Amino acid sequence: MERLxxxxxxxAPVAPRNRPTLTGVLGSGNLEVLVEPADxxxxxxxxxQTAAVGFGAIWQAVLxxxxxxxxxxxxxxxxxxxxxxxxxxxxxxxxxxxxxxGGGA
Amino acid sequence: MKEWNRLGQNRAAxxxxxxxxxxxxxxxxxxxxxxxARVIEPGDRVCIEGNNQKQADFLAKALAALDxxxxxxxxxxxxxxxxxxxxxxxxxxxxxxxxxxxxxxxxARLARLLSSxxxxxxxxxxxxxxxxxxxxxxxxxxxxxxxxxADRNGNLYTGGNTxxxxxxxxxxxxxxxxxxxxxxxxVDTVPRVDIPGDWVDFVVQSPKPHYIEPLFTRDPAQISxxxxxxxxxxxxxxxxxxxVKRLNHGIGFDTAAIxxxxxxxxxxxxxxxxxxxxxxLNPHPALIPAIEAGFVESVxxxxxxxxxxxxxxxxxDVFFTGPDGxxxxxxxxxxxxGLYACDMFIGxxxxxxxxxxxxxxxxxxxxxxxxxPNMGSDARGRRHGTEPWLRAGREAGQDGFRGRKLVVQMxxxxxxxxxxxxxxxxxxxxxxxxxxLDLPPVMIYGDDVTHILTEEGIANLLLCRTPEERExxxxxxxxxxxxxLARDKRAVENLRDRGVIRRPADIxxxxxxxxxxxxxxxxxxxxxxxxxxxxxxxxxxxxx
Amino acid sequence: MTSWLESTAxxxxxxxxxxxxxxEFVPPEARLTSPHLAQLNQPAAFDDGVAVGRxxxxxxxxxxxxxxxxxxxxxxxxxxxxxxxxxLERALAERIPVLLLLxxxxxxxxxxxxxxxxxxxxxxxILALRGAGVPVIVLNGGRVGVFGGMGIxxxxxxxxxxxxxxxxxxxxxxxxxxxxxxxxxxxxxxxxVWRVTGGKNRAIMGEAxxxxxxxxxxxxxxRLDPVPLDVEAEHxxxxxxxxxxxxxxxxxxxWADLGIENPARVPLLDxxxxxxxxxxxxx
Numbered sequence: 001m002e003r004l005x006x007x008x009x010x011x012a013p014v015a016p017r018n019r020p021t022l023t024g025v026l027g028s029g030n031l032e033v034l035v036e037p038a039d040x041x042x043x044x045x046x047x048x049q050t051a052a053v054g055f056g057a058i059w060q061a062v063l064x065x066x067x068x069x070x071x072x073x074x075x076x077x078x079x080x081x082x083x084x085x086x087x088x089x090x091x092x093x094x095x096x097x098x099x100x101x102g103g104g105a
Numbered sequence: 106m107k108e109w110n111r112l113g114q115n116r117a118a119x120x121x122x123x124x125x126x127x128x129x130x131x132x133x134x135x136x137x138x139x140x141x142a143r144v145i146e147p148g149d150r151v152c153i154e155g156n157n158q159k160q161a162d163f164l165a166k167a168l169a170a171l172d173x174x175x176x177x178x179x180x181x182x183x184x185x186x187x188x189x190x191x192x193x194x195x196x197x198x199x200x201x202x203x204x205x206x207x208x209x210x211x212x213a214r215l216a217r218l219l220s221s222x223x224x225x226x227x228x229x230x231x232x233x234x235x236x237x238x239x240x241x242x243x244x245x246x247x248x249x250x251x252x253x254x255a256d257r258n259g260n261l262y263t264g265g266n267t268x269x270x271x272x273x274x275x276x277x278x279x280x281x282x283x284x285x286x287x288x289x290x291x292v293d294t295v296p297r298v299d300i301p302g303d304w305v306d307f308v309v310q311s312p313k314p315h316y317i318e319p320l321f322t323r324d325p326a327q328i329s330x331x332x333x334x335x336x337x338x339x340x341x342x343x344x345x346x347x348x349v350k351r352l353n354h355g356i357g358f359d360t361a362a363i364x365x366x367x368x369x370x371x372x373x374x375x376x377x378x379x380x381x382x383x384x385x386l387n388p389h390p391a392l393i394p395a396i397e398a399g400f401v402e403s404v405x406x407x408x409x410x411x412x413x414x415x416x417x418x419x420x421x422d423v424f425f426t427g428p429d430g431x432x433x434x435x436x437x438x439x440x441x442x443g444l445y446a447c448d449m450f451i452g453x454x455x456x457x458x459x460x461x462x463x464x465x466x467x468x469x470x471x472x473x474x475x476x477x478p479n480m481g482s483d484a485r486g487r488r489h490g491t492e493p494w495l496r497a498g499r500e501a502g503q504d505g506f507r508g509r510k511l512v513v514q515m516x517x518x519x520x521x522x523x524x525x526x527x528x529x530x531x532x533x534x535x536x537x538x539x540x541x542l543d544l545p546p547v548m549i550y551g552d553d554v555t556h557i558l559t560e561e562g563i564a565n566l567l568l569c570r571t572p573e574e575r576e577x578x579x580x581x582x583x584x585x586x587x588x589x590l591a592r593d594k595r596a597v598e599n600l601r602d603r604g605v606i607r608r609p610a611d612i613x614x615x616x617x618x619x620x621x622x623x624x625x626x627x628x629x630x631x632x633x634x635x636x637x638x639x640x641x642x643x644x645x646x647x648x649x
Numbered sequence: 650m651t652s653w654l655e656s657t658a659x660x661x662x663x664x665x666x667x668x669x670x671x672x673e674f675v676p677p678e679a680r681l682t683s684p685h686l687a688q689l690n691q692p693a694a695f696d697d698g699v700a701v702g703r704x705x706x707x708x709x710x711x712x713x714x715x716x717x718x719x720x721x722x723x724x725x726x727x728x729x730x731x732x733x734x735x736x737l738e739r740a741l742a743e744r745i746p747v748l749l750l751l752x753x754x755x756x757x758x759x760x761x762x763x764x765x766x767x768x769x770x771x772x773x774x775i776l777a778l779r780g781a782g783v784p785v786i787v788l789n790g791g792r793v794g795v796f797g798g799m800g801i802x803x804x805x806x807x808x809x810x811x812x813x814x815x816x817x818x819x820x821x822x823x824x825x826x827x828x829x830x831x832x833x834x835x836x837x838x839x840x841x842v843w844r845v846t847g848g849k850n851r852a853i854m855g856e857a858x859x860x861x862x863x864x865x866x867x868x869x870x871x872r873l874d875p876v877p878l879d880v881e882a883e884h885x886x887x888x889x890x891x892x893x894x895x896x897x898x899x900x901x902x903x904w905a906d907l908g909i910e911n912p913a914r915v916p917l918l919d920x921x922x923x924x925x926x927x928x929x930x931x932x
Contacts, residue, residue: 001690001691001692020676020677020678022659022676022677022695022696025657025658025694025717025719025720026692026693026694026719026720027719027720028719029521030719032677032694032695034677034678034695036678049692049693050692051691051692052522052523055523057590058523058585061585061590062585078695080692080693080694080695081692082692083521083522083523085331085517085518085519085520085521085523086518086519086584086585087331087517087518087519087560087561087584088329088331091330091331091334091616091617094616094617095617098617326792621655627652627655628654628814630814633917634919638917644837644838644839644840644841645837645838645839646839647839647840647843647916648792648814648839648843648847649813649814649840649843649847649849649916649917
């Protein structure tokens, strides 16, 4: 297990009254994504718990691209990962942010 | 006086030695070992019919049980090594040299035997290449083949799994070799004659029906949403774009997803009758919904597939079937169709390098590739024009008039356990050094690959004009692998502007719509129901 | 039509209850995760693999729990079990019917005794509800099926609704094969496994109501009426069943004995045809 933390410059803050949303399932090769509003001065904080050790640089690259696409801020994103590939991670994050904000990127 | 019939005289001597064991052509199962010991001579080239599915398992075991004091130094010329007995002959010293095509399940043990010096490998061939050598410098002296049934005259009925039998028997019988067949049953009259009896010397009824493996059954329940996305990209970005009608598919879940998206997604694009009409393909159960939806006009097969017999019998307009109703497959002829008469091959791989070379070879395993290199190569001698072939030729900017076969490699950028599919150097090179092979076991040569499709996009290598462009096009769809992260971002954006790289959005595909709901069947049971109950899957694939 | 089999636990809850009526207890953001998995360096889910809460079904209040089969095969750990037990105890206090959307291989072996105790607490809580006449309904339509302690718990409930894709058993097929030998039960023969443990056989044996793999079909089969529990009668029934069928090798023999025509065809029948074929011929 490895714990990774990232912060990104945000975009438009998400409405603070949005309810927390959970997307995806922590099954083999998959991940669950919990998105919560948080007062982070417009930034995005991401915490990853992953079963696959040693892929911090790839997480950084995937998450950077996702939050360049999604100009959102003031959210806390918590991820439990059971060895998902970057393709699955990106897809699940898009779904999670869509679920949370009620709209597309 | 020059003697012109030494082969015939040698054959006669062998037949004389064995005569007392046979009644007519029939040999009792208990006499099989004695038969082999009498007709096989040390140093012979021997072909054991072991193809992808159908296995002459009883004869293979009998061969492995021979005493190396009587029979040794055999040169095995066999397309597929699938069973432990196929390697036992080397471990025991009955055989010492091997020419073959594919050894999937035995690949690790083969590598061990090679490194311990218990066998020498001539070459790892494609199927057609090995079959070609049966008729030139690797003609078998004795062949051990496999059929469903025989009559007392030696006429063989193979049923749907004709596979390699015709090519093996033809090469052996017409060069004064000896053909021994194992059959599941002896009957008065075979349902149809797949191999004429006068090409067959001995028939043994095996105590158990021959082994057969359902190799081409993919449970739709295991298809992921990423595979659905990639299938959508293939259909819209390649099949529809080029109007590909004649094609071969690989055997993985990626291409099974395409088969299951034809009646849904391709139908919604108005593609019925315009793509994927004529196939060189085994009877994949995943193709049933597309057949039922009227997409498919014909399917010619390398071999059959367990459980599909009843469905094939009920769809004679689609499959090649005999007057008895069962399928007639033929590996050599279907491979020829795949090489010369298909406009596209699409399949998966394990590794792709920066030149587009792709390989499923991994360290410690010597597996070969069977038919993929035949289907996945441009037939440079081809003469007939079709729109997809001519368009691919135009895109490649070649000398004005010749076309190109579309050869598509379809991979997720990472496999399970985060193994990258894109690498700087294929494991095949190291394997070649370790095993002292003449050339690295590359499955599809880079200069034959026309498109690489990943979840990140489609790289059209035909449009690349320099090796540098080609490398950046490959890096551009390699995602977050080290190879992908090392791309030149400006060069890749430039390639995207020119349409060399196309992202899902560039072909009008929203990844969020790529869900399993698009699959025409989500389970094995859906396939059975789509077939009207005619498909009867093996027990290991059931959940009802 | 929405497939129960293909849906996640949360999708099943959302599809089953009146739209938007679900309120979750101990939601994921509470991060009440398994302490044991963390110690074993294993990924732990925010909800420990089960969602519990309240909602409305046709405007009637219900309490509901849904196990996620994709997370550790729906296995019951300490937190997971406590969430279900707490829900059942609340049902007793408030006299509200309970829907259990189960998909579980049984006790989570990583949590050993804590998991075993959790399952026994679930059983005790179910029996308390039965005694009080508060109905507990099990809905079983997931890929994992329901096995082990949760299989026993299922048999304690008022009503079991299954699809043909689901299975119900005590020991899993592989466990039986390993301990008793392949002659006793061939776990690789999946057709046999489903004939014995699958929804259709459970329906023929009178243990379950069989519905199509559709969330709406599960919803339509729910009856929120308590079924009186008569342990003596239940034991007599099971005894008679053992006498009649105990010597048989395969569910096919049982189906033939019950007078079902062409038993070999039963596994392939769709739900309507199945009900027609077994009408009046169940155990």
